[in-house]
Amino acid sequence: MTITQLKYVLAVAEHQNFTKAAEKTFVTQPTLSMQIQKLEEELDILIFDRSKKPIELTEVGNKLVEQARNIVNESERIQDIVDQQKGFIGGEFKLGVIPTIMPTLLPMFLNNFIKKYPKVKLKIEELHTEAIIERLKDGHLDAAIAATPLENESIKERVLYYEPFVGYIPSSHRLNQKKKIDIIDLDIDDMLLLEDGHCFKDGIINLCKTKKSYEEDHFQLESGSFETLIKLANEGLGMTLLPYLHTLDIKESEKNNLHYFNDPSPAREVSLIFNKSELKMQIIEALHSTIAGVVKGAITFQNVQIISPLTKIKSD
Structure with missing residues (x-):
């Protein structure tokens, strides 16, 4: 039994196809099939049911597969362990980032990080939290940046920052006169909400x-873009909430529509x-120190109440 054989098994389990698994592991399909068959013969079991389409x-x-x-x-x-002993910070590193963080946070730290750690080859992918959790579990991501707490036993969390919610309230809205x-x-x-x-x-x-009721709405919209929500709010179709870092790049003419919460x-x-x-x-330590250092100067709020992305609320 070899580590390579186990990697081949994991690839087939993921892609449910010998040809795709061979492509992903950079070997020919006959080589991959032969190595898996050798492992099955050694263990005297069948790992895959090849009669099923796709393979199961x-x-x-x-x-x-779990043990592999x-x-x-x-x-x-x-x-x-060897890399850490040598103090080497380099190699490929796969990072996932949720969509509501990617456009504001990435420009703040990425240039600093790649200049400071030129031997790290960052591969960054925008993913929703559910996909991030799965990919971390399967080893297809090394780390991710997401809203927490997630209360997942297979994942560790290191807080980077607390980002306040800010109201975007157009002049026609009932709350606009409140400072x-x-x-x-x-x-x-x-x-106005983002999509599911x-x-x-x-x-x-x-x-x-509470949950949104659509019974008396004249329209239903859930967008993947804060920009779309802002434009619709400007048209008098409601208000929205924005993450604080997103407000830093808002148009000068729209800044009067920003309303902060009382502490x-x-x-x-x-x-x-x-x-x-x-x-x-x-x-991971290098990423944490770089991001936390950059954001520290941008977010100065101290007294905040943490709103969970799950169903519970906790305070800080």
Whole structure:
């Protein structure tokens, strides 16, 4: 039994296809098939049910894949230990970022990071939280930046910053004359929301402690873009909430529509999250220190109430 054979098994389990798995592991399909067959003969079991389309794991194959994933992770830890001992910060690093954080945070830290750590090859992908959790679990991401807490036993979280919610309230809205707003002022039914899958939307629903009713709406819209929500608010179709960093780049003519909350300001907790196996910790530490250092100067709020992306609210 070899680590390579186990990697081939994991690839086929993921793609449910020998040809695709061979492409992803950079070997020919006959080579991959032969190595898996050798492993099955050695163990005297069938890992895959090849009669199914797409290919499926057998019952024992499912158990073997879970153990194979642990073994492959531990084998990679050996190189990780050597790199840390040498003080080497480099190599490929796969980072996931949720969509409501990517456009504002990435420009703030990326240039600093690649200049400081030129040997790190960052591969950054925009993903929703659910996909991030799956990819961290499967080893297809090394770390991610997401709203927390996620309360997932397989994931560790290191807080980067707390980002307040800011109201975007056009002149025609009932709350526009209030200099500062309170949570009790909000009405979910005149709130423009992001589409399903965005944890920022879930945070707003938790903040308002209710669900949106569409019964009397003249239109229904859930957008993937804050810019779209701002334009619709400007047309008098409601208000929206924005993450604080997004407000820094807003048009000068629209800044009068920004309304901050009275203390404690509702905020989201943004963390660097990673698998509990803690691989590539030297790069994770470098990312954490770089991002936290940059954001520290941009967000000066102290008294905040953390709004969970799940269903619970906790205070800080």
